[in-house]
Amino acid sequence: MKEVKKFRFIPILLAVILAVFLLLSSVTTIPAGHTGVVTTFGKVSGTVLGEGLHFKLPFITNVVKIDNRVLKTEVSSSSASKDLQTVNSTIALNYRIGRANSASIYQNIGTDFENVLINPAIQECVKSVTAQFTAEELITERQKVGDLMREALAEKIGPYGFDIEVFNITSFEFSEEFNAAIEAKQTAQQNALKAEQDLARIKVEAQQQIEQARAEAESYRLKNQEITQETLAMEWINKWDGKLPSVASDGSMMFDISDIIAAAGSGKSASAPSTPVAPSAPSAASAAAGE
Structure with a gap:
């Protein structure tokens, strides 16, 4: 009796297992970022399943999961x-x-x-x-x-x-040969650029030196001109014996020494001023009043 009961239990167990298998075979899950392409007996049916849980016919339909993520x-x-x-x-x-x-x-x-x-x-x-x-x-x-x-x-x-x-x-x-050629070309370009920059710098420096030389020359010229005028005046004064021309006159006469120095500085001859004109003789009325 016990053996008979065991044999009766086996079909029930098999039926349960088959039912679970069929249930699992009829359910499919489409993960996030995927779609499910449905095939019927291996032929694409055109139905596309979205994400989530779906049912299908066991042994008849199949679902192929396609990744739609990047x-x-x-x-x-x-x-x-x-x-x-x-x-x-x-x-x-x-x-x-x-x-x-x-x-x-x-x-x-x-x-x-x-x-x-x-x-x-x-x-x-x-x-x-x-x-x-x-x-x-x-x-x-x-x-x-x-x-x-x-x-x-x-x-x-x-x-x-x-x-x-x-x-x-x-x-x-x-290739290594091409890389070497590119490096050599870049080096040549850099050297050419540096030479061009150096040339421009040299030109600027030369122009600055020229302008500086011109300024110095102008300064020297002005100083020399000032010194020359002062030197001529001093030479005239040193050569002058200090005597003024004497003129017979009963009136007073004055000389401006600065005019003489200016004349000497301008290169004129260092001569005494021309003889001044004597004052006119007093009139007869003035003479009578004096007596």
Whole structure:
């Protein structure tokens, strides 16, 4: 009897297990930032489930979860520039799948879209754009190069439903010979700039010296002129015997010595002033009054 009861319990246990299995198989959970692509017997039905808990038919429908958050990939590429220099580039791409495009991307590409589409497209865009620029232009026009690469990549992956968030060229690496040539060119440019600045400085200093020399020459000229006038006056005074010309006259006569010195300073001959005119003789009335 006990053995019979044991055998009766086994089917019940199996039924419970099957029921739990069917229940779990009919429930699916879509995490945050994802969508669920529903397939019926392996065929994409076109139904896309949002975040949360959903029910499905066990063994008939399946739900494939697609990540719609920002995804990141980094790709290294080796290509040739316009002047045939080898360029090793590293590209960092942030992209996302639009929720409305989850079903078509899964149907046309699958879940390994990064290796199937994204990375090869980056490689192709890097090679095609790099070939349009010389190695030096890749450095000096890096922003323009990055914009062209991004536009080319958007044309390739955009129609499939991928949106580019951020596109960055993280590095450009060249051969050692090219790096040495760039360094030598930069050194030559710096030396040329320094020489130009030195030449301008020398010109300014020379002009300053010329102006200073002119100012000093003018100062010396004025001093020499002043000294010459004073020297001539002193020489005239030293040569003068101190005698004034005597004139017979019963009136008084005065000489201004400063006029004589001024005349000497102006280079005129050091002669006594001309004989002054004697005062007129007194009138007869004056003589009679005196008597």
